[in-house]
Amino acid sequence: MGVTKIVEIPVVTTEVPVGPQHPALHEPLLLKVYAEGEEVVKVEVNTGYNHRGVEKLCERNTFYRDIFVVGRVCGICNAVHANCYVRALEQLLDLHPNKRAQYLRVLAMELERVHSHMLINAVMAEIVGFETLFMQIMLDRERVMKAKEILTGGRVLADYMMVGGVRRDIDEEKRQRIRELLLKLKPRVEYYRKVFEEDETIVKRLVGVGRISYSEATSHSLVGPTARGSGVKIDSRVSDKYDAYGEIPFNLVTRSEGDSWARMMVRWDEALESIEMNIYILEHLPSDGNPVPDERRLPRRFPPGEAYTRVEAQRGELTYYVMSDGKGQNPYRVKIRTPSFNNIINSAFMYIGYSLADVPVMLTSLDPCISCMERVTVIDLEKNTRYRLDLKQLAGGKL
Amino acid sequence: MGVVDKHSLLESFSVGRGVVKPSRKLYIIEPGNVRRVFEALIEKFGYGGFYLSTIVGTDLRDEGRIRLDYYIVLLPEEETVVLRTFIPRENPVIDSLVDILPGALSGECETHDLLGVVFRGNPFLKRGFFAPRDVVEKGEYPLRKDSGV
Known part of the structure; x- marks a missing residue:
């Protein structure tokens, strides 16, 4: 026939x-x-599903109250947000925290980096289809959360940074406990790194997927592990040497492959570097005075001026611009540029040419953080009723 | 080509100098020249020679103008420099960079949505990119000092 x-x-x-809302996404983005x-x-x-207007909120509150506002921009990276903002204020006031405070700040930020990198690698395992691996990584991540709780008092939200220092000191017992937790964690992270390096399924799903070249990364302003996975040597910790980063030895991790797998491997290597850094900090903690400044003696008035600080958040370069007009108690302008803001919005080019099933993998490899990106939100669910609070209500604090 | 070349290029366009704490070099540039500066940077140093970190728009209500700061990071030295320009508040229009530098997309879209700056030639500008619907419907730009938001 x-x-x-x-x-x-x-x-x-x-x-x-x-x-x-989508099974492959953990946060609202279309x-x-x-x-x-x-x-x-x-x-x-x-975008725009979750905008909270944090920059406007900062203009409506005092310099000091804003430390707590910016700490709530993102749960996962609250210590780095607060650190970046607090250092901008210190630049305006020309204040310098002592060495012990600087080391403790780095300790809190690096603990956060370890748990953030473990989280996104766990999520990647889940997206790829390994739910047990997800559970295992999350279980071991609890050790870091515990260490962070011992240091700052909170598993997630730290509120640890303050102008001129940190909010609490650690004693010998706490130092030992954090060190023990980290020493137990290290072989686990090494093992997970090996799984990501050698497991056939993970390698097949990630290698060669979502390639970004060096010049694509820089022309699209991609930052953090996303750029470092493409061989771009950018790391604010190395270039700005803020707080104690100039004194603590660590390696800048880059890979040349530029695919989703390279980005995840950069994160595992960085997590291992961070554990090493933390152990170094705990063994070399300076004792040059009390790291907790007296709040009553902090300056109440801010001179006119502007400061632009950068911090290497877990997802990449995070920047704060703070402007004071010298007239009132509130900042004139606060501009926050989070790493996900660049990485997510500017990376639409990356998906083209790949299959639909690779889209969640590629998105996860960027470590998307929508709360960081949007800094905006306003839907309240109460007794099955839906309220929408506008920016004015939020900014005025009349909730 | 070192960082000195990059600074001398930026200096050739600048009409003023300054510093943003902590010691970030600031070049004041005419609004009509901003696109030309980026074109020159790309032509001379390539896309690998720098990246645009962020665009900060500030409403200077008392002066009747809007200030735009382009924070760029020079590579491989990773030094942050600031290109500053001023545009009138009543008619805030400036040339877009998005066709020559795709990394400008996020910053331009946000600055347009929250401050009302029009980036001439950017086809992706829209209201509601970030701002909630009620603010957009009123035609307000939240980060303007007189927006009432």
Whole structure:
């Protein structure tokens, strides 16, 4: 029987909305994926589901109260946000914390980096289909959370930074306990790194997926492990040497592959570096005075001026611009630029040419943090009623 | 080509100098020249020679103008420098960079949505990129000092 009729099926571009609520996403973001068959041909990033207006909120509150506002921009990286803002204030006031306070700040930030990198690697394991690996990594991550609780008093939200120092000191017993936890954690992280390096399924899902070249990373302003996975040697800890980073030995981790796997491996290597740094800090903690300054003696008035500080958050370079007009108690302008803001919005080019099933993997490899990116939110669910609070209510504090 | 070349290029366009704490060099540039500076940077040093870190827009209500700061990081030295320009508050229009430098997309979209600056030639500008619907419907730009938000 010969062919009697040939029917050509035209390739139609299908629009596949991924998000804002989607099983593969943990946070509200819409990726409008246009696909021809299985191949992604275009991606649009839609934002704004969760905008809280934190910059405006900062203008409405005093310099000191803003330390707690910025600490709530993002749960995972609250210590780095507070550190960056507090250092901007210290620049304005020309204040310098003592060495012990600087070391303790670095300790808190590096503990945060370890648990953040473990979290996103766990999420990646889940996306790839290894739920048990996800559970295992999360279980070991608890050790870091415990260490952070011993240091700052909170598992997640630290509120540890203050102008001129930190909020609490550690004694010998706490120092030993944190050190023991880290020493127990280290072989576990080494093991997970090996799993990501050698496991056949993980390697097949990640290697060669979502390649970004060096010049693409810089022209699209990508930062952090995303850029370092493409061989871009950027790390604010190395270049700005803020707090005690100039004195603590560590290596800048980069890889040249530029794919999703390289980004995850950069994170594992950085987590190991951070554990080493923390152990170094605990063994070399200076004792040059009380790291907790007397709040009553802090200056109440801020001179006019502007400061721009950078910090290497877990997801990349985080910057704060703080401007004081010298007239009141509130900052004139606070501008926060988080790493996810660049990494997520500017990376739509990366998805093109890959298959639909790779989209969640590629997005996860960027370590997306929507609360960081949007700094905005306003839906309240109470007794099954939905309220929407506008920016004015939020900024005025009339909740 | 070292960092000195990059600074001398920026200096050739600048009409004023300054410093943002902690010791970030600041070059004041005419708004009409901003695009030309980036074109020159790309032409001379390539995309690997720098990246645009962020765009900070500030509403200077008393002076009747909006200040735009482009924070760029020079590579491989990783030194942050600031390009500053001023545009009138009543008609805040400046050339977009998005076609020559895709990394400007996030900063331009945000500055447009929250401050009302129009980046001429950027096809992706839209209200509601970040701002909630009620603010957009009122036609207000939240980060303007007189927005009432």
